[in-house]
Amino acid sequence: xxxxxxxxxxxxxxxxxxxxxxxxxxxxxxxxxxxxxxxxxxxxxxxxxxxxxxxxxxxxxxxxxxxxxxxxxxxxxxxxxxxxxxxxxxxxxxxxxxxxxxxxxxxxxxxxxxxxxxxxxxxxxxxxxxxxxxxxxxxxxxxxxxxxxxxxxxxxxxxxxxxxxxxxxxxxxxxxxxxxxxxxxxxxxxxxxxxxxxxxxxxxxxxxxxxxxxxxxxxxxxxxxxxxxxxxxxxxxxxxxxxxxxxxxxxxxxxxxxxxxxxxxxxxxxxxxxxxxxxxxxxxxxxxxxxxxxxxxxxxxxxxxxxxxxxxxxxxxxxxxxxxxxxxxxxxxxxx
Ligand SMILES: NC(=O)c1ccc[n+]([C@@H]2O[C@H](COP(=O)([O-])OP(=O)(O)OC[C@H]3O[C@@H](n4cnc5c(N)ncnc54)[C@H](OP(=O)(O)O)[C@@H]3O)[C@@H](O)[C@H]2O)c1
Numbered sequence: 001x002x003x004x005x006x007x008x009x010x011x012x013x014x015x016x017x018x019x020x021x022x023x024x025x026x027x028x029x030x031x032x033x034x035x036x037x038x039x040x041x042x043x044x045x046x047x048x049x050x051x052x053x054x055x056x057x058x059x060x061x062x063x064x065x066x067x068x069x070x071x072x073x074x075x076x077x078x079x080x081x082x083x084x085x086x087x088x089x090x091x092x093x094x095x096x097x098x099x100x101x102x103x104x105x106x107x108x109x110x111x112x113x114x115x116x117x118x119x120x121x122x123x124x125x126x127x128x129x130x131x132x133x134x135x136x137x138x139x140x141x142x143x144x145x146x147x148x149x150x151x152x153x154x155x156x157x158x159x160x161x162x163x164x165x166x167x168x169x170x171x172x173x174x175x176x177x178x179x180x181x182x183x184x185x186x187x188x189x190x191x192x193x194x195x196x197x198x199x200x201x202x203x204x205x206x207x208x209x210x211x212x213x214x215x216x217x218x219x220x221x222x223x224x225x226x227x228x229x230x231x232x233x234x235x236x237x238x239x240x241x242x243x244x245x246x247x248x249x250x251x252x253x254x255x256x257x258x259x260x261x262x263x264x265x266x267x268x269x270x271x272x273x274x275x276x277x278x279x280x281x282x283x284x285x286x287x288x289x290x291x292x293x294x295x296x297x298x299x300x301x302x303x304x305x306x307x308x309x310x311x312x313x314x315x316x317x318x319x320x321x322x323x324x325x326x327x328x329x330x331x332x333x334x335x336x
Contacts, residue, residue, distance in 0.1 A: 003048040003298055006280050010202030012156050012177030013125065015083055017273065017298060019051030020044045020291070021208055021282035025066055026059030029213070030227030032286050034066070041070035043288045045078035047295055053180070053206070053282050055087035055130055056115050060096070064118035072120060085126040085206070086115050087160055087180070089133060089141075096229070101331070103133030105144035112148055126177060128158035132333045138166050139173045146174040158206070162333045164197040171201045181334060183207035183279070185271055185310070186216060186237075186249065186319035194334060199278065209323070210272045210281040211265055212237065216250050218257070218264025236321030245320040252313035262300050265290075269297035271310055 003016040023029075025037035041052070054063045064086070071079045088111035091099040102111075108129075115124060127145050132138055148154040156177040159170055170176055179198050183190055187209060190198075198205055211217040215237055222243060226233040237246055250264060257267045272281045285291035302310070322329055329335055 003295065006277055007204070008126070008156065008177040008206070008280070009175075009204040009278070011175040012204060013083060015051040015280060016049045017280065018049060018269070018294060019053055019085070019206060019280055019282040020049050021053045021284040022063050022067060022286075023053075023055065023058045024284045024286045026063035028058070028229075028231045029284075029286075030230045036288070037066060037286055038070045038073070040286055040288050040291050041067065042074055042078075043291055044285075045074055045082060047291075049295075050081050051083050051085060051206075051280065051282070053085045053087075053208075055090065056111055056118070057087075057090040057092055057130070060092055061114070061118050064115055068118060068120040083125040084119060084121065085128070085158060085180070086119075086124045087128055087130040088112070088115065089129040089131065101129070101131045101133040103129050103136040103138075103141035105140055105147075108141060108144035109148065112153055116153065123152060124154050126156045126158045127154040128160050128180060130160050131331045132162060132166060138162070138170050142170045142173045142176075149174070159203075161331075163336050164193045166333050167194065167197050167201065167203065171203065176201070176203050178204040178206045178280070180206045180208060180282070182209040182323055183272060183275075184210045184212050184216065185253075185268055185314045186212050186246065187323050188316050189334070191316075199276075204278045204280060205276075206280045206282055207272050208282045208284075210269050210283060212246075212268075212319075212323075213284070215243075215246055216253065216264065216268050218250060218254060220247070220250075222247060234325050235323075236325060237319060237323065239321065242319075242321035249314050249318055253310070256306065256309050256313060260300070260306065262296070263293055265293050266297040266300050267302075267310065269294055270300035270302055271307075273297065274302050274307065 283294040
């Protein structure tokens with residue numbers, strides 16, 4: 001199978017049409033199997049996936065160490081083609097509690113120094129703050145990353161979950177390759193203003209949550225037991241009546257998937273792929289079978305009739321519940 005490629009904005013690198021989001025291998029979705037995570041990373045590289053997404057706060061460094069270990073054990077050709085996208089800035093307590101964001105220039109350089117060590121690389125391909133630090137103008141945070149670019153420690157600058165105005169201010173400070181932001185059949189908030197702004201600025205979108213954290217994967221069942229600390233145990237979309245309503249949408253999607261002889265997850269990923277060549281879905285596979293399913297989406301062709309049927313099954317705004325709990329919604333510059 002070939003994954004095909006897409007380009008990250010007017011100034012960024014070519015990447016595989018699907019990226020691998022590694023968060024769930026370390027955090028937020030309950031326990032993950034370390035050996036299977038590494039096998040999944042290797043299978044992704046083998047299949048031609050070049051974009052690996054992580055955050056220094058995913059398991060407090062665990063995810064970067066895992067990626068570093070997987071890359072060291074991978075064939076040189078695969079290692080050399082890997083592009084690592086790192087988010088920084090989220091502060092944690094020793095017990096894992098979230099403690100705000102730090103986008104001060106000195107902190108940016110400090111975060112980068114630690115990430116380079118954990119990843120075992122001499123540069124980070126795309127570097128971005130996970131959430132805007134409300135106390136630090138975005139120009140200062142992006143300016144600090146631009147300095148790291150000049151010094152060769154970072155290749156490209158990205159953004160995460162910012163709104164149109166912040167996107168414009170950041171792009172006026174330094175070239176921005178991509179905006180990482182949630183985008184899926186049931187999270188279409190970027191379509192009115194943020195996506196057109198990104199397009200006008202030549203900034204790509206790396207879309208996360210294309211399966212809405214598993215909710216629209218076709219594998220999530222109402223009786224699924226979630227581990228303590230699993231994001232989904234406090235995400236509004238996974239609670240009570242909201243969950244029942246949202247899983248009804250999945251059943252409507254399943255009918256379309258079955259008619260096409262593909263899976264629900266493949267329809268959901270293929271739909272995001274169909275939204276533009278400047279959009280690169282990050283899939284959160286942490287097992288080889290899930291990865292294989294996700295990669296299968298690259299073979300799915302959605303014609304106008306398919307797209308109309310999908311829109312009818314899951315109209316804009318169809319989901320019940322916000323995409324984050326209210327305290328976390330408040331950190332989203334993209335939701336202002
Ligand atoms: N910038 C940001 O604010 C931000 C926020 C969140 C995530 N991200 C990045 O985006 C990446 C993707 O996000 P995500 O993990 O929430 O997205 P996702 O791909 O929507 O959800 C992943 C979940 O879907 C389940 N799933 C079921 N079938 C799958 C399949 N065929 N392929 C992949 N997953 C399948 C997984 O299953 P199992 O439970 O069976 O493993 C996992 O729990 C993350 O890893 C992270 O790198 C960025």
